[in-house]
Amino acid sequence: MEAVIANVVEVTRHLPMLLRSSLINIQLLLALLVVGFLVGTVVALLQVYGGRFVGVVAFVYEWVFRSIPALVLLFLFYYGPAQFGLYISSFLAATLALGFRSSAYQSQVFRGAIQSVPPGQMLAARSLGMGRGRAVISIVLPQAFRLAIPGWSNEFASVVKDTTLAYAVGLNEIMRSARIIVDRRYDLAMLALLVVALIFLVFTYAGNGLLGVVERRVRVPGLTTAEPGGTRREHG
Amino acid sequence: MDPLLRVEDIHKRYGTEEVLRGVSFQLDRGQTKVVIGPSGTGKSTLLRCINRLTAPDRGQVWLEDVEVTAPRAKINEIRSQIGFVFQDFNLFTHLTALDNVRLGLVKVKRMGKREATTRAMEELTRVGLKDKAGAYPAHLSGGQQQRVSIARALAMDPKLILFDEPTSALDPELIGEVLNVMAQLAEDGMTMIVVTHEMGFARSVADEIVFMEHGVIVEQGPPEKLFRSPEVARTGEFLRKISELYGAEE
Numbered sequence: 417m418e419a420v421i422a423n424v425v426e427v428t429r430h431l432p433m434l435l436r437s438s439l440i441n442i443q444l445l446l447a448l449l450v451v452g453f454l455v456g457t458v459v460a461l462l463q464v465y466g467g468r469f470v471g472v473v474a475f476v477y478e479w480v481f482r483s484i485p486a487l488v489l490l491f492l493f494y495y496g497p498a499q500f501g502l503y504i505s506s507f508l509a510a511t512l513a514l515g516f517r518s519s520a521y522q523s524q525v526f527r528g529a530i531q532s533v534p535p536g537q538m539l540a541a542r543s544l545g546m547g548r549g550r551a552v553i554s555i556v557l558p559q560a561f562r563l564a565i566p567g568w569s570n571e572f573a574s575v576v577k578d579t580t581l582a583y584a585v586g587l588n589e590i591m592r593s594a595r596i597i598v599d600r601r602y603d604l605a606m607l608a609l610l611v612v613a614l615i616f617l618v619f620t621y622a623g624n625g626l627l628g629v630v631e632r633r634v635r636v637p638g639l640t641t642a643e644p645g646g647t648r649r650e651h652g
Numbered sequence: 653m654d655p656l657l658r659v660e661d662i663h664k665r666y667g668t669e670e671v672l673r674g675v676s677f678q679l680d681r682g683q684t685k686v687v688i689g690p691s692g693t694g695k696s697t698l699l700r701c702i703n704r705l706t707a708p709d710r711g712q713v714w715l716e717d718v719e720v721t722a723p724r725a726k727i728n729e730i731r732s733q734i735g736f737v738f739q740d741f742n743l744f745t746h747l748t749a750l751d752n753v754r755l756g757l758v759k760v761k762r763m764g765k766r767e768a769t770t771r772a773m774e775e776l777t778r779v780g781l782k783d784k785a786g787a788y789p790a791h792l793s794g795g796q797q798q799r800v801s802i803a804r805a806l807a808m809d810p811k812l813i814l815f816d817e818p819t820s821a822l823d824p825e826l827i828g829e830v831l832n833v834m835a836q837l838a839e840d841g842m843t844m845i846v847v848t849h850e851m852g853f854a855r856s857v858a859d860e861i862v863f864m865e866h867g868v869i870v871e872q873g874p875p876e877k878l879f880r881s882p883e884v885a886r887t888g889e890f891l892r893k894i895s896e897l898y899g900a901e902e
Contacts, residue, residue, distance in 0.1 A: 539705060540742035540801075544756035544808065545732025554759055559746050636746045638790025 427607045430597050434608075437593040438615050441579040444510055444589065448575060451515025456522030461552065463523070464530050474523070481520035486581050489513040494585040510582035518575050525567035529560035562639055565631045569624060576619050580612075590615065654716070656681045656811060656843055662701050662711035664694070671697045672708070673867035679812065679845065684838040686854040686875075687847045689864035690890065695847040696739075698864070699814045702845070703734045715811065732760050735805030735813035739820050741797040743789040749776060749800045750785040753807045761808065775803035779833050795826030799833055812843035819850060851895045855879060863887045 462474040481489070494509035533556050541551035583591035594612050598605045655678040664672040671694040679685055687695050700706035702713055704720060704727055713720040720730050743752050753772035757763040763771070776782050779799040789797055798818055805813050815834065819827040831853050838844060838857045848854065854861055855875045862872040863884075871878065871887045882888040 534742075536738060536740055536742035537744060540736075540738060540744065543703060543705060543731055543734075543736035543738075544804070545728045545730075545760040546756075547728050550759060554755065555744055555746075562746065636790075637788045639745050 423604055423607055426601065427597070427604055427611060430593075430608070431611065433596075434590055434593050434611055434615065437588055438590040438619075440507075440587060440589040441576075441582075442619075444507065444514070444579045444582055444587070445576055447507075447511040448515040448518055448579070449572070451511060452518030452522045452571075452575070455516060455519035457526055457557075459519060459523035460526035460530055463527050465548070465552070478520045478523055481517050484517075486514065486517055486578055487584055489517055490581055490585050506582065506585040506587040509585055510579075510587055514575065514578055514581070517578075518571060521571050521574075522568065525564050525571060526560060528567070529564035530556060532563055533559045559639060562634055562636065565627065565634075569627045572623055572627065573620055576623060577616065655679055656683075656716060657702070657845075658712075658714040659698075659702065660712045660714075662698065662708045662713070664697050664701060664706065664708050671867055672701065674711070675864070675867070675869055676711075677862060677869065677872065679843060681843055682841045683859045684842075684844045684846065684857055685860050685862055686858035687845060687862045687864060688849065688851075688854060688890070688894065689870075693864045694867045695864055696816050699736075699816050699845065699847060702814060703731050703736060705736070728760070732756070732808055733811045735808060735810035737798070737801055737805055737813060737815045737818050739817040741789070741794070741801045741821070743792075743797050743801055743804070745789055748786050748788055749781060749792065749803075752789070752800055753804045756804065756808050772803070772807055775807045776800070778806065779803045780829075793826060794822045795829045798822065798830045802830075802833055802837075806837075806842075812845065813837070815844060815846040815848070817847050817849070819848065849894060849897075851891070863890065865890070 459474045459477060462470050463478075466474065484492075490510060490513045493513035494504070494506060497504050497509075537555050537559065538548075538551055541555045542548070546554065579589060580591045582589050583595070586592070590612055594608045597608045657679040659678070660676050662672050662675045663670070675694075675698055677685070687698070689695055697706055701708040701711075702720070704713075708721060711721065715730060715733065718730060719725060720727070743749075744755065747755065750769070750772055753775055754765075754768045757768035757771055758765060761768075773782065773785065776785055779802055781796060781799055781803065784792060784796060784800070789800070792800065802813075802818075818834070819830050822830065827850070831850060834844070834846065835853065835857050846853075846858075858875050860872060861875050861878045863870045863878065863882075865886065871882060871884045873883075878887060879891060882891070
């Protein structure tokens, strides 16, 4: 019992280091979500509005990044450029590898959401004299993003955890800190990893809470996934 | 006076089906034309060809001295001058009534926000929905939604407005409020083309009725002439049938 307490105290001593390095996970998370969001939106738009050729390119992109294991992608992005004398930081490599991977998943969420905006919305926008791009930005995307929030939340919960994979390319994130503790005192492995697990429980909880707040903030009557695309009839 | 709108020999084919087989007519400023005819005779397609929401295969559309159908026509600018009211309203779901009416002014006409708000409120007042400015479409009845969509078209200061079966998606008790707004517009001198089955409206508001079937205009003329002494037998037959169904008060 005393030994257990001593171990807990020892791990607690390392808590500031674990928490500090968990900030790197949060930074990586935000960076990869931004990359995934921007690229994912573009890929989704290309699939819906692009021609056949562009659609095929977007499909191949999505297929490639969803098929390759995350760890393999990480190594490819970290060691790949180095082959050509281009040395990038492990943070940048992880952001790009995980960000592009996430963009493939996010594009699926967004594509579905864009397609569930009724075509009449685009027609009405065009009839006012809006160009297609203008209509997409002002009418289609604001509705699609709202419809996409539940699906996007799933992707968020998944990439939060993926940030620990960046350990493999030497990023000083939380798993690496845990590893340092374990390397010094292997008998602390269990406890240290439980602390890491606990921190991620908090992250996920906080993240989902935040997304819930966003969802309620932007909620508009008649625009929920419960009744995708609203309740209107199509033209007869 | 030059006509406001000239439609010349419009053809449109979907696959093997030729929906429009050479439609021509003219519309003067301030005129209201009502287009009637059985379902599937290309009435809606004709309206959409006028502002090129659907591209016609052949023929020309002229709005004043601008050819709408010219390949290099500034179609967005032209569309902003032609209001379009849809059967299913197509209000922007994520925007309030006020924002629905204001959006085109801000995004297309580049009007300042304050001026656009004033303008939008004028049009909402005109259709009797001033107090619903902050409501989202989902919280409005069908009749109210359609009136907002008319206000949305009006705010753009269009040269003419096209109505594509504006009351067909409405419950019977809500049709009147929309027709009243449209009748008032006609009285105020708005130029309009209305596709509808509402014979009472056609009779009392139209300057001219166009009867279409199988992608062509069968007959056109003032309502009294078409109702009392149509030149083509089929016109009279259709009018009798549709009047029984929808009611056309004398």
